[in-house]
Amino acid sequence: MSLRLRGVNFSYRRKSHNLIDVNLDIGPGTTAILGENGAGKSTLLRVLATELRCSSGEISFGGTHLTPSTIREFRKLSGWVPQGEMIQPSETPFEFVSKVAWLRGLNGRELRRSTRAALERVALSAEANIRASRLSGGMKRRAAIAAGVVHNPTYLLLDEPTAGLDPILREQHIEQLRSLSDTGVHVLFSSHISADVEEADNLVVMSQGTVAHHSPTDVLRQEYGSIQNAYRHFF
Structure with missing residues (x-):
């Protein structure tokens, strides 16, 4: 029941916070979207939550294309936790x-x-x-x-779930998300804090509306020594 995005684009009227040719495969476990403010993290999640409709491209869930006729089915399979x-x-x-x-x-x-x-x-x-x-x-x-x-x-989408929390509460919150993923939920959450994504299974790095990197978190940790070092490399 993976989520698949192919060539997804989105533009606001003022041409800010765009999504540009986003290609992703989101599988089981926890997937974190890391990026600076304005990178497109929230826009991507709102598109996946069907609050926004992409201007072009294709989204599918478990092999089913997301269309006006299947949007109701997808919403039954997804949970959306916006920021605030x-x-x-x-x-x-x-x-x-x-x-x-x-x-x-x-x-x-x-x-x-x-x-x-x-x-x-x-x-x-x-x-x-x-x-x-x-x-x-x-x-x-x-x-x-x-x-x-x-x-x-099946899918839980969260926009900046740790915003405003102190480090201890942030750690507890992320652990809660991991516990949910252990029960079979595909957890996808955004953050601009590298410490929040250390224990995620997979990491999506976004910059200026594009996917700069997508891999298992362990791959980045092995290559750069830590997620913090990887964050410095990309930003």
Whole structure:
């Protein structure tokens, strides 16, 4: 069920943050998109999340082409966690994730069961009924991830999931994503911080809307000694 992009292009009206001839194969495990601000990371994820439509090129999932007639099928298979807080201060994680589950077409016992299971997957069961105004930033991010996986997607797309978190919380958050990938979810996330991608299985380096490099992370580590050194090489 890999994601495949061939010759994908996208341009905003002001010609900024373009995607230029992007070719990628995203398989199981964790794949990190590394790049400076404005490199096109968020645009790529929004195209994959079907928030934006590429101007040309082809996207396929598990051998099925992404078209207007298959977009609904793809959305059922994907979870999207955009940057920024999604949960409202007055909501509890259970209420928030339940709402997203309902929007995903779940209801009744299935909705409640899936909500509890999603919160458990991100280690947030103990805080399920605490108002978001009393939760830490890391807990709110975990609630967003729970909402992203409540319908058991094959693909989980996250835009800068560690933004604004301190180093310890960032490390815990990345470990949470790795745990999800161990259950079979294809995790694709973006970051402009090299430390966030150290333990990813695969790394996509983006620069000015193009893919500058794509390989298993171990390949870069062997070639440059560390991901930090590789980051310096590309930027």
